[in-house]
Amino acid sequence: MTGRYQVARRAAQVVGAATPLILGYWRDERRFFFFGGARPVTEATHAERARRIRAEIERLGVGFIKVGQVVSTRGDLLPRPYLEQLRQLQDNLTPLTFDAVQAALEATYGCPLADVFEDFEPSPLATASIGQVHRARYAGQPVVVKLIRPGIQRQLAVDFRIVTALLRFLDEQLVRFRQENSDVHVLTRLFSQIVTEVNAGLREEMDFVFERANAERLGVLLADNPLVVVPKVIGELCRPNILVLEYRPGIKISDGGALRAAGFEPLRLVEQLVEVYLEMILVHGVYHADPHPGNIAVDERGRIILYDFGIVRTLSARIREGLLKMTLDGLRGDIPAIVDELYRMGVVDPAADRAIALRVGEKFRELYLRDMLTAERIEAVGRYMRDAFGYVPLRMPKEMVYVFRVVSMLEGLGTCFKPGWNIMADAAPAVQRGIRKMMLANETIKWPEFIARWIGQWLRTLFTRPA
Numbered sequence: 001m002t003g004r005y006q007v008a009r010r011a012a013q014v015v016g017a018a019t020p021l022i023l024g025y026w027r028d029e030r031r032f033f034f035f036g037g038a039r040p041v042t043e044a045t046h047a048e049r050a051r052r053i054r055a056e057i058e059r060l061g062v063g064f065i066k067v068g069q070v071v072s073t074r075g076d077l078l079p080r081p082y083l084e085q086l087r088q089l090q091d092n093l094t095p096l097t098f099d100a101v102q103a104a105l106e107a108t109y110g111c112p113l114a115d116v117f118e119d120f121e122p123s124p125l126a127t128a129s130i131g132q133v134h135r136a137r138y139a140g141q142p143v144v145v146k147l148i149r150p151g152i153q154r155q156l157a158v159d160f161r162i163v164t165a166l167l168r169f170l171d172e173q174l175v176r177f178r179q180e181n182s183d184v185h186v187l188t189r190l191f192s193q194i195v196t197e198v199n200a201g202l203r204e205e206m207d208f209v210f211e212r213a214n215a216e217r218l219g220v221l222l223a224d225n226p227l228v229v230v231p232k233v234i235g236e237l238c239r240p241n242i243l244v245l246e247y248r249p250g251i252k253i254s255d256g257g258a259l260r261a262a263g264f265e266p267l268r269l270v271e272q273l274v275e276v277y278l279e280m281i282l283v284h285g286v287y288h289a290d291p292h293p294g295n296i297a298v299d300e301r302g303r304i305i306l307y308d309f310g311i312v313r314t315l316s317a318r319i320r321e322g323l324l325k326m327t328l329d330g331l332r333g334d335i336p337a338i339v340d341e342l343y344r345m346g347v348v349d350p351a352a353d354r355a356i357a358l359r360v361g362e363k364f365r366e367l368y369l370r371d372m373l374t375a376e377r378i379e380a381v382g383r384y385m386r387d388a389f390g391y392v393p394l395r396m397p398k399e400m401v402y403v404f405r406v407v408s409m410l411e412g413l414g415t416c417f418k419p420g421w422n423i424m425a426d427a428a429p430a431v432q433r434g435i436r437k438m439m440l441a442n443e444t445i446k447w448p449e450f451i452a453r454w455i456g457q458w459l460r461t462l463f464t465r466p467a
Ligand SMILES: Nc1ncnc2c1ncn2[C@@H]1O[C@H](COP(=O)(O)OP(=O)(O)O)[C@@H](O)[C@H]1O
Pocket: 125, 126, 127, 128, 129, 130, 131, 132, 133, 144, 146, 231, 245, 246, 247, 248, 249, 250, 294, 295, 307, 308, 309, 310
């Protein structure tokens, strides 16, 4: 099949899936229809359409699924029925047969499988969108072998070209119809950002050179942390499409029953996980950016095991410092300081009115203290923000996309065990512990300033503590 034909066929598939949905949306909004009444859209219509969107996305494959999963964590972007469906997105690829796995491994190593591994488990330990994991034995040691599906790189490159072209086209049409500042345009811009970021991430994920380097890097950075385990890389067996790691089994962090049976309190483990994340994000500025339950387990000694270093992000000192400031401000409940920091970090549109931003911030705090699902909370803030400003004045610096994702994934984990669980209210002790540790460890942050603030806060709590 020639490249161009493949692209054209795929493009037809994507456009075919997207067009009815886009037209439906425009029609509801009456943006491009000059006659006919408003179309009343019932909850049921939305739910039905959301279901259809999810089915289409799953049919279109891994690139679309990943984008959908990221979008689903951004409660500010879409109404609830859509978020709910997007959150359920699953990759349901059929596993590679053992013959295909064997062929791919032997082609890469250039020798029979039995010459490399003493033992190789034919049925996979896990299958996923981009690869497959098998247990094996090497040099007397149990290992796992992760293999990238042959041909998937090309598919994703094609999809990215098609989707960016489609978004560019939509963008041009919106400008042409003078919809530069409409909600739809804000959405297409945010979508473009997310698509670009997800694509860059996927390209890294599909190159185990990165994943190996990430695993090794975090392994070194977290070596002294007794709360966490990073499986060791078996370097001599790694190739761009094959990753071999020591086998480190554990209990899945979302498996409350099994954790309790092993004598662990799940919420304590989630807090421990938050502490590990704080260290990665604020101290090292290098973090595992994919904390979904499948990538996190707990070993027999209660240590967190991190799997899957396909998405590891770094943060500049500037952003790291901003996040640390916000964390401290958050612990203190200082909303104006957080809002100012968000402006400084470029998360809030500089043209947005600060007084309104403060009101939104207060609303956020109020909602944060309420027992509600994280997604509902984010959605409520999103709605409030849209009402207050007339648009969503958020600009997401590239570096922050995954930070938001991580926070919402961690909170998602917490809510498995306690409804409404959130980091600031429920994991505050872990956050404080983490910050204290950082104060001892980090040189890139101007500590005198922070210590002064810290003392200021302490004095304030001392003098304002209710009797
Ligand atoms: N070093 C390991 N030891 C034990 N199990 C592992 C190891 N690495 C991965 N796994 C298991 O395989 C699953 C898939 O691995 P992961 O690295 O997350 O691949 P993917 O990128 O396809 O999600 C994990 O959820 C975990 O259950």
